[in-house]
Amino acid sequence: MKYSTSKENYIKAIYHLEQEDPVVSTNALARQLATKPASVTDMLKKLNEQELIHYEPYKGVKLTDSGNKLALQIIRKHRLWEFFLVEKLGFGWEEVHEIAEELEHISSKKLIDRLDEFLGRPKTDPHGDPIPDAAGIVPKIEKRCLLDLPIGVSADLISVSNQSADMLDLLRHHQIEIGTRLKITNRFRFDHSLQITVQGGPPVTISEQLAAHLYVAWAKDETD
Amino acid sequence: MKYSTSKENYIKAIYHLEQEDPVVSTNALARQLATKPASVTDMLKKLNEQELIHYEPYKGVKLTDSGNKLALQIIRKHRLWEFFLVEKLGFGWEEVHEIAEELEHISSKKLIDRLDEFLGRPKTDPHGDPIPDAAGIVPKIEKRCLLDLPIGVSADLISVSNQSADMLDLLRHHQIEIGTRLKITNRFRFDHSLQITVQGGPPVTISEQLAAHLYVAWAKDETD
DNA sequence: ATTTTTTTTTAGATTCGCCTAAAAAATATC
DNA sequence: GATATTTTTTAGGCGAATCTAAAAAAAAAT
Numbered sequence A, B: 001m002k003y004s005t006s007k008e009n010y011i012k013a014i015y016h017l018e019q020e021d022p023v024v025s026t027n028a029l030a031r032q033l034a035t036k037p038a039s040v041t042d043m044l045k046k047l048n049e050q051e052l053i054h055y056e057p058y059k060g061v062k063l064t065d066s067g068n069k070l071a072l073q074i075i076r077k078h079r080l081w082e083f084f085l086v087e088k089l090g091f092g093w094e095e096v097h098e099i100a101e102e103l104e105h106i107s108s109k110k111l112i113d114r115l116d117e118f119l120g121r122p123k124t125d126p127h128g129d130p131i132p133d134a135a136g137i138v139p140k141i142e143k144r145c146l147l148d149l150p151i152g153v154s155a156d157l158i159s160v161s162n163q164s165a166d167m168l169d170l171l172r173h174h175q176i177e178i179g180t181r182l183k184i185t186n187r188f189r190f191d192h193s194l195q196i197t198v199q200g201g202p203p204v205t206i207s208e209q210l211a212a213h214l215y216v217a218w219a220k221d222e223t224d
Numbered sequence C: 001a002t003t004t005t006t007t008t009t010t011a012g013a014t015t016c017g018c019c020t021a022a023a024a025a026a027t028a029t030c
Numbered sequence D: 001g002a003t004a005t006t007t008t009t010t011a012g013g014c015g016a017a018t019c020t021a022a023a024a025a026a027a028a029a030t
Helices: A005-020 A026-033 A037-049 A065-087 A093-103 A109-118 A165-173 A208-212 B005-020 B026-033 B037-049 B065-087 B093-103 B109-118 B165-173
Strands: A053-055 A061-063 A154-160 A181-187 A194-198 A203-206 A214-217 B053-055 B061-063 B154-160 B181-187 B194-198 B204-206 B214-217
Touching: A005 A026, A005 A037, A005 A061, A005 A065, A026 A037, A037 A053, A061 A065, A065 A093, A065 A109, A093 A165, A208 A214, B005 B026, B005 B037, B005 B061, B005 B065, B026 B037, B037 B053, B061 B065, B065 B093, B065 B109, B093 B165
Parallel strands: none
Antiparallel strands: A053 A061, A154 A181, A154 A214, A181 A194, A194 A203, B053 B061, B154 B181, B154 B214, B181 B194, B194 B204
């Protein structure tokens, strides 16, 4: 089945909003899609007809199984293209989202499977988000917020939950990227800022705001 | 400036039809785009407003300079993506056209310039058609129809002017591809079929129809 | 338990790209 | 040069996706 770009964008938006709250509201969708609630209602009726969503007036919306499957296909395409753009074409993290928003609507399934293979079947995109496989299975990645990392324990940066140019600028300034080893050396109670070391280098201070967007993995016994 | 996929398709179609006849008719466009003449007239008015074409009712249509530039950008994208699909993802000739028809409408200019670089700035696509450069300059490729090749002169296959699966199937059967060295060893007057050698192998016979779609290059003194 | 506020839906338009049917212009034929 | 044929355009409509303004339903506040 082929769906319009617009419909695919709705499905993807519903998928992402469902992660926060299992029932998605018309207003939330309108905000996410930068459109008006009235337009959303129109579209929800159509998606409901096509059985991509469960929708009852005034009661919010959920993806059906086939809606979920579709969402995962689109996300798979988006993240594979992002990986391609960064790893093969040398784009920076912050540039790729917009381009991938277009590429994710290219329909050929064979294209995406070949691309996956060409890229070496990557498990995550450049921001560390997991790439669903052809069957729609999302690799589970063990990760926790940097804020939860105990003092003195080394951990590797797995993903970042904000990909604005501003944030990536700050990360670059601190020479932090995916895979970088971090260790908390001190916590300041006043503003909850953290003193950390980056790749074993000298300690630097980062804000709680920044740390809240960094996700890391560490082994239980990994004390260095 | 950003144009709709539909408009880009019109511009591309006009460009291709202009190669045959410098003035393009409404009917020819409708045929090419698999649409109705009335729809074409509607669109021509809009393209005229946007100064992509010169259009006067009943008098046919021509691209303006900016229309021409746009057409070349689209063709550049199409052919670069085709090259990518064949050379990097391992697609067969006959599969790539359709996919490239979608990819050619991705808007990022930076993407296409990076892709060009990644691919090694190829001069031709997998069918031997020239790829315009970023400035819209089309490399001139010396080539002549195989039918015009004198008997006994070796020549290399430069391009094919038909990319149907059926044609490519036949080429594959004869083990002919772009770059293959061909030599005519005999011509049969009855049906204008040709006896040729492929890469110096044993002589085989091909139809006039097939030969008419094969374009080759040979040096004046190249007698082997 | 009313009233107020917020959220959501309905009603009616608009733009885009396409359609069919009919009219008008250009071209070909006698 | 008048008539028939073909090509092109006009007129009026339709579905998709959006919008604004107004009505209706749900949720929050008093």
